[in-house]
Amino acid sequence: MLTRIVRTKAEKGHHVRNQTVKAAVLVAGALLLAACGTNKTESGSGGGNNNQSCDQSKGTLVIGVIAPQSGGLSALGLGIKNSASLAADQANEKCVVPGYKLQVQTEDDQATAQVGAQAATRLSSNANVVGVVGTLNSSVAQSVQPILKGKNIVQVSPANTNPSLTRGAEYGTAPKRQFETYFRVCATDDLQGPFAAKYLVGKAGKKSIAIITDGKTYGEGLAAEFKKQAEKDGAKIVATAKVGEKDTDFSGVIGTISGSKPDAVYYGGEYPQAGPLSKQLKDAGLDIPVMGGDGIYDGKYIELGGKEGDLATSVGAPTDTLETAKAFVSAYKAKAYKDDFSAYGAFSYDATNAIIGALAKTLSGGDWSDAKRADLIKNVQSYSAEGATGEVKFDEYGDSTNKLLTVYKVSGGKWVADETGTFGG
């Protein structure tokens, strides 16, 4: 079975010595050749620098993005990534930060806390990372916050709506700032939920409401705040139900609420489930409006089955009245990204611009160093500008001061602004 090459002993010994020497010389020579030598540099310039009109001599500064890039939530995550890139590209074209080129580095968090923590650590160990835009999920934010705080890196979230991230567990009664590095541009649940309740109970006059949630942080928080206000305003919550996180057939859930004859449904969750839910409600004979938060304010909601008369709240003034919003939408379209900007694209754009704007002010022509981080945080805190979602400004907890909310209604196959206002408490 095993063959061997048979040689006479003498022959073998002779060969061995000879060859060993030869081989040794060869190896040594080659290693020598490889080790020493001239250092001729590569010709040709680096790619990607399409715009040389700005001074970018001082190098590259990085804005990190932490959001899901693969798996089920990637539609939202990719929108966040693209919108952040858009803001950075625009800043590069307009030379907003003289001397530096801005680049976005996106890290996938797979929508889980531990991968998010790794992503944050990776970004935070890069001295050129000035700030981080993210995260999408509140639970990921919880693990990212302390890591970025440890390195004094500013974080602006486009999508975390859990009020306790900024004001602590007792956010309603004894708010306390949790992380001075953490900011967000989106509205918290305790604004959006009550605002929706006021509209649905007060203006639309719905008195028996069913609440359906998807069991995730965003939907649960929003629905809880909605419920508090709705009950205060005299509506009756006739049924509550939860859909499975990945469920698509809601007939069972609809069956459980239909007995209590609600005249409206408040849905705490996002559009991929809300759209089909609205359609299946109608199919089951419950032709009542579905209302949700900014998670369902998306064109896809209507494509997926959102019906006429459905409602959604979203932060800021109506997008079609806001010049900045229109500019964002057309700039995004012009870039021809593969994915839609989705529910949080505009927020991500604003968050990135807040970091860039504060960075420009911090540096004001100077050089970036770790020592500048404290100033950068201060400048984000005092940042104020008109963004794609309206005014971008932060209060003493790091929340957006933009308490302006708009109710949109599906009408003629489109989201149409119905009422704009602030929630007064």
Added chain:
Amino acid sequence: MATLLQQLINGLVLGGLIALIALGYTMVYGIIQLINFAHGEVFMVGGFASLATYRYFLPPSWRSDWWLALPLMAIGGAVVAVVLAVVMERFAYRPLRNAPRLAPLITALGVSVILKEVVRLGYPGATAPVPFPRAFVDQQYRFEFFDGTVSIGSTAILMIVVSIIGAIVLQTYISRSRMGRAMRATAQDPDTARLMGVNPNRTIVLTFTIGGALAGLAGVLYGIHITNVDTEVGFLYGIFAFTAAVLGGVGSIKGAVIGGFAIGLIKTLSGQYFPGGTQYDLVWIFVLLIVVLVFRPQGLFGEPERVRA
């Protein structure tokens, strides 16, 4: 009463879908003792393929006639699902026929991840659910029943009918036809079957073909019933179907169908009547499963596990 009837109908529709997918699980398991975790993804791909058939291949003038569009979509979905299932068998599972028992299981999980990601990255707009056409075959029927209205859609009826017919045809085929006998023989004892002139590879490919076709069909029915499809559904319904197959006893056609309907019914009824409501419906399914398995370890209709040499 109306609620009960409505929930029964809802459960049967869901159960029909689960049963169609569970058939593929149970057949593959019966013949090569492989939990084909990627089978749920075959179902998902079938849904996408039928949608692609409609969107990209049917001339616009054909799209509005459901009697023309629907069969073509079903064919498109089933063909892609079958090709996928057979390719999967040939290149992922066959080389592992004699590997340690867990190796093909991990391969199946790997294939499942790959399929999900390929569709997500490759199909336009598949990062979010993709809407299905719903202009056709979407008729709702409503009728009064004691204290309320009960509604059922045409697609829901189609789902129940197709799954039952599918199961009957399959059962007849397996018990009557020559190839069916070959399949049963291979499942019982591959070596003896080979001696008797059965080509095991061909039989296994046939099993995957049938399973794939049923999953593809389930994909189409799912799409027109739910009116959207996304990359996550394969996993969700795959787990349901796998549970149904185990509940009914893996390897048993009858078991898979009854298991499927049982799970559909428990999901809707427990959401309605059990404490905790819809948030715990999944829990009740699994509790039932565990109880059944403790008292009948081989499932409702399974044969007691033989000792394998």
Added chain:
Amino acid sequence: MKEWNEYPDGWVWLGQILLVGAGIAAVVLLVRLLWRVATPYLAERPALDRPLGIAGGVVAIIGALLPWVTFVLNDGPYPDKATLQFFDSPWALSGFRLHTLIIGVLAIAVVFLPLPRRRVLRALGWGSIGIALVNILFPIIDGGGFGAITSDGESFAFGGIATLIAAVLLVFAAKAGGVLEPIPHWKSAVPTLVAYAVLVVSFVVLLLVVAMLLNSGGQGGVGNPYAGPIFLSLLAFLAGVLGALHAIGLTTWISALSDKHKWFSVIVLLVVALALPFTEAGTDYWMTTAANIGVYAATAIGLNIVVGLAGLLDLGYVAFLGIGAFVAANFSGAAAAAVGIELPFVVAALIAAVVAGIFGAVVGSPTLRVRGDYLAIVTLAFGEIFKKAAQNNIGGLTGGANAIPNVPPVSAFGQPFDQPLTIGSVELPSGVLYYVLIIVLVALVMVVFANLKNARIGRAWIAIREDEDAARAMGIKTGQAKILAFLIGAMLAGLAGAVFAHKTSTVAYDSFQFIESVTLLAAVILGGMGSIPGAVLGAALLLVLPEKLREFADYRLMLFGLALVLIMRFRPQGLVPDRHRRAELANEGAEGVPIEELNVHDDTPGDSKAVTR
């Protein structure tokens, strides 16, 4: 945006897919044809190994010196001066070009040495195939097209193709004569001091290689868009070199030595692991990742008891990690904790382990009646029930959708574990203390595992795995033994969960999804069932690979799936198979030599291999 739902776009698209498919099929068929023709031809001509080896070596050296990429790619210049022309700077090769050069030189050298040259050439050949493919495919896919690696009209770059040809020559050289030489057996009876020295040196080299691998391509990100291919290419090179070392019998010798001096090896390994923070991989990032690996490795070892030893398939194992994490979080003094008491970490960790263990026994109890794959679904069901319960904030203990945030870091002697540590003048990265903690934990878990495995109960588990009825007939109390397996496995996972809670600083139900259970199971199987180093290696690979492949963000999950499929295809017994299982599972002889290499060649899997199941 392009209008995409228009007929007849679909047919064009289908045509493209079929065309690409046909292209791939053609390449595969061509390669197979070449293989089919060349193998028997070479088998009869053993004398060809030398000329082919030399030719391969020479072509590889030429390939290393040739440019690899014709122009600067979109993301910036390809690494290691890939566009430099032939002999522009022959003495300053670095990275993959240097690796190719080294392979070429080694190939020529080995031809003249009294070594099992075909074996070495084979390893080097496959290594350079890896290097060539990575560095050919990446420039093509990165927007360069085929022009990037051939010619763009002005400049030429055939380095990649030359290296691929060289690699094929090397592999063919190994096929000459048809049979590979036996692996030389080195005497393991060496003086203890020499053995110690060899072990220390090899473990230190291992440490440096690991550090080099982790740090290859830097931290990646926008500053270094090619970190992914650099890493993969280095991996291929190292695999080739390792294969060559195995071919000359060195690795077998070292492992024999370490078997002989077991305790010494364990201590050296521990010291080496603790030295990782002092190498170039001692960054915050790698410390955090390494600590995560440790958590998963400890959990995987626990799972290994259940799956690897007792042969009970568990698809919901991450639930025990979750239970441990929630228990520890509740006793941590976090604001959202339901239990108001704050316990010292060690006490909380022990409670976590006990609670997880109790749940383990409960989940294990259906095993008294349910067997095989039916058990798998029961465990899967338990995993899902746990997730649902945690999501619905059962008993107010899990925080529900809000999770339990702000779990304080572990601290000892006034030093919080998430802060950088300064010892004297050396500043160590933050996370290093967690790393040390987890190393200690993994070591502890390994000791537990090793002792159990060789004890009476371990033999009972293995007996149950092999044949439950026979085991029962031999007087083993199978029910007790199986529940004990679940209990102990779950306790280890619960212990790891306690560290997880503090390290991640938040415990949310969505950290414990089905895919995590799959990852754990894959780690066990990938490493080799029942093998201790296997579980650690598997966990390390499954966590390091996604981190190193972050550059391919969109494709990460897909590559993970592909890796699972390929590894199961080519090494179903795992990377470090347990010695006892090697013979039964992998068609390998007792010495670890694949039977295939003992010339019992069988090309038709599924036909006649006698394998015990």
